[in-house]
Amino acid sequence: xxxxxxxxxxDGHDRxxxxxxxxxxxxxxxxxxxxxxxxxEEIVRIVNDEDADALGLSTLSGAHDVLIPKVSTLLRQxxxxxxxxxxxxxxxxxxxxxxxxxxxxxxxxxxxxxxxxLDFLEVVVERKVRNKPVGIGEESGWCWDG
Amino acid sequence: xxxxxxxLEEARQGNRRSLAKLLTYLEEGGKSPLEYGRGKSLGxxxxxxxxxxxxxxxxxDEWLNLGETVxxxxxxxxxxISGGALLGDRMRMVNADSSDSVFVRSLATRNHPxxxxxxxxxxxxVLSECGxxxxxxxxxxxxxxxTRVVAFADIVVLVDGPDRGDxxxxxxxxxxxxxxxxxxxxxxxxxxxxxxxxxRSALSFNEESPKVFLSSAHTGEGIKEIINExxxxxxxxxxxxMRVRERLISAWDSVLLESESLEILISEIxxxxxxxxxxxEMIRNHNKTSKS
Ligand code: B12
Ligand SMILES: Nc1nc2c(ncn2[C@@H]2O[C@H](COP(=O)(O)OP(=O)(O)O)[C@@H](O)[C@H]2O)c(=O)[nH]1
Ligand SMILES: [Mg+2]
Numbered sequence: 001x002x003x004x005x006x007x008x009x010x011d012g013h014d015r016x017x018x019x020x021x022x023x024x025x026x027x028x029x030x031x032x033x034x035x036x037x038x039x040x041e042e043i044v045r046i047v048n049d050e051d052a053d054a055l056g057l058s059t060l061s062g063a064h065d066v067l068i069p070k071v072s073t074l075l076r077q078x079x080x081x082x083x084x085x086x087x088x089x090x091x092x093x094x095x096x097x098x099x100x101x102x103x104x105x106x107x108x109x110x111x112x113x114x115x116x117x118l119d120f121l122e123v124v125v126e127r128k129v130r131n132k133p134v135g136i137g138e139e140s141g142w143c144w145d146g
Numbered sequence: 147x148x149x150x151x152x153x154l155e156e157a158r159q160g161n162r163r164s165l166a167k168l169l170t171y172l173e174e175g176g177k178s179p180l181e182y183g184r185g186k187s188l189g190x191x192x193x194x195x196x197x198x199x200x201x202x203x204x205x206x207d208e209w210l211n212l213g214e215t216v217x218x219x220x221x222x223x224x225x226x227i228s229g230g231a232l233l234g235d236r237m238r239m240v241n242a243d244s245s246d247s248v249f250v251r252s253l254a255t256r257n258h259p260x261x262x263x264x265x266x267x268x269x270x271x272v273l274s275e276c277g278x279x280x281x282x283x284x285x286x287x288x289x290x291x292x293t294r295v296v297a298f299a300d301i302v303v304l305v306d307g308p309d310r311g312d313x314x315x316x317x318x319x320x321x322x323x324x325x326x327x328x329x330x331x332x333x334x335x336x337x338x339x340x341x342x343x344x345x346r347s348a349l350s351f352n353e354e355s356p357k358v359f360l361s362s363a364h365t366g367e368g369i370k371e372i373i374n375e376x377x378x379x380x381x382x383x384x385x386x387x388m389r390v391r392e393r394l395i396s397a398w399d400s401v402l403l404e405s406e407s408l409e410i411l412i413s414e415i416x417x418x419x420x421x422x423x424x425x426x427e428m429i430r431n432h433n434k435t436s437k438s
Contacts, residue, residue, distance in 0.1 A: 021232055021234075022232060024230070025225065025228065025230040025231060025232045026225075026228050026230060027228065027230060028228045028229045028230045029230045030224075030230060030231045030233060030252075030254045031230065031231065031232050031233060032233045032234075032236065032252050033232065033233070033234045033237055034236070034237055034243070035234075035236075035237030035238070038243065039244075041244070042243035042244055045162075045243055045244070046236070046243055048162055048163055048166055049162060049166050049249055049250060049251060050166070050251060050252060051166040051167060051169065051170045078163070079163065
């Protein structure tokens with residue numbers, strides 16, 4: 001898969017994003033890393049131009065409740081409904097339900113292992129092959145629960 | 147089914163979604179909707195870490211100032227083990243993600259036999275057809291397959307760092323002979339001037355040997371001068387010929403490596419049943435018969 005790993009907003013914590021980018025590469029994916037401090041608009045443009053299948057957002061700054069829904073809305077507006085969106089970093093349990101409702105398919109907190117994340121992607125590929133909804137704009141209510 | 151002609155028509159009218167999809171189609175081996183034609187590109191190569199992507203970022207800023215558009219194809223190696231790739235060039239091109247006048251696409255080499263990336267030529271043509279004025283290919287210049295990638299560009303810029311070690315590597319890979327312009331980047335660090343001097347003296351002094359420029363992607367020093375030089379730079383016939391030669395050889399290699407009989411011939415040579423020259427004769431004859 002072609003996967004964009006992005007750091008939205010002013011959050012400067014990039015260790016996790018880099019670890020994940022490398023892990024996904026080792027799992028056989030082509031990973032485009034955006035670098036720090038991208039706006040939701042920039043992230044959506046990158047996903048479009050790179051023709052990515054999936055987008056992983058990393059946020060540890062506490063702004064996930066604003067930035068992630070913004071990315072979700074923009075992706076739909078641009079017709080990128082097929083893109084699978086998942087997230088990681090510091091995202092409290094109480095905030096997750098809302099993000100799942102916006103079409104985010106998985107959230108990985110501190111201590112998540114590489115194999116969990118690759119397992120998730122395997123299920124994503126399976127769902128795509130079977131034409132089951134999994135993209136950001138393909139409503140279904142499905143999300144990864146480990 | 148992908149309708150390439152339709153995508154091209156939409157991309158021509160400025161639809162980035164269609165352009166992105168068309169590039170994917172070409173990357174996956176789809177047939178170009180364009181007849182073989184024009185499309186000039188600038189290849190930027192050099193050892194890892196010398197600042198190629200950062201420098202392209204600065205060139206982008208300067209082209210934008212001049213009111214020009216830029217498309218970049220940034221090539222990075224695929225892992226031969228996992229098949230995956232980490233494509234981190236665009237993160238250095240700071241203003242690339244927000245301007246309508248810039249289009250950046252990251253490409254993995256995907257371990258094609260012989261290192262040949264057949265998709266580059268049609269991609270350049272499509273980008274040119276869609277009106278992108280400056281088309282840049284970034285590729286890591288160390289090792290043979292990367293030399294081959296940059297042979298698909300019309301003008302080649304070799305970027306190097308202030309450390310002598312990098313330069314020696316570039317000499318080894320034979321890429322230095324393909325350069326139309328050499329840039330020693332990181333001129334804000336010490337030794338850059340020295341590196342430029344030593345590379346100038348290493349190049350034989352005739353009219354065709356490339357000029358050597360200094361630049362810094364951090365301070366912006368030397369960027370305007372490079373842009374001005376690129377506007378007038380023409381690759382001498384002798385280097386153009388070398389690139390065409392390299393393209394042909396890599397295409398030949400890839401035909402050989404993809405040929406069905408290759409594995410059989412290898413084991414027959416291994417078992418002593420045929421000699422190498424007999425094997426070559428068989429490949430030649432096979433190519434002849436499959437053509438008619
Ligand atoms: C190291 C660190 C720093 C370093 C960052 C260095 C760097 N370049 O990354 C420095 C010292 C610079 C720093 C600064 C700050 N930090 Co700090 N920092 C941490 C710390 C201790 C560890 C983060 C880390 O690197 N973990 C290691 C990586 C590998 O783990 P990870 O990022 O969580 O990633 C894992 C998962 O979350 C997941 N994941 C993450 N991203 C993604 C993305 C995808 C797509 C997927 C699938 C998975 C995934 O997978 C990874 C592997 O399991 C955390 C506390 C903590 N325990 O998390 C605080 C923490 C994140 N920082 C915090 C704060 C407040 C700050 C500061 C504002 C000031 C301060 N008080 O220190 C500044 C702000 C900096 C800025 N500009 O944004 C708070 C955030 C609070 C909040 N969100 O409500 C935390 C939680 C500490 C705390 N408990 O208060 N920090
Ligand atoms: N000091 C200095 N560092 C630079 C310069 N250009 C790039 N770098 C740094 O060199 C590293 C590699 O840069 P990058 O553009 O990714 O190199 P590439 O691998 O050749 O594309 C990064 O840390 C850059 O910040 C420069 O002109 N001066
Ligand atoms: Mg680079």
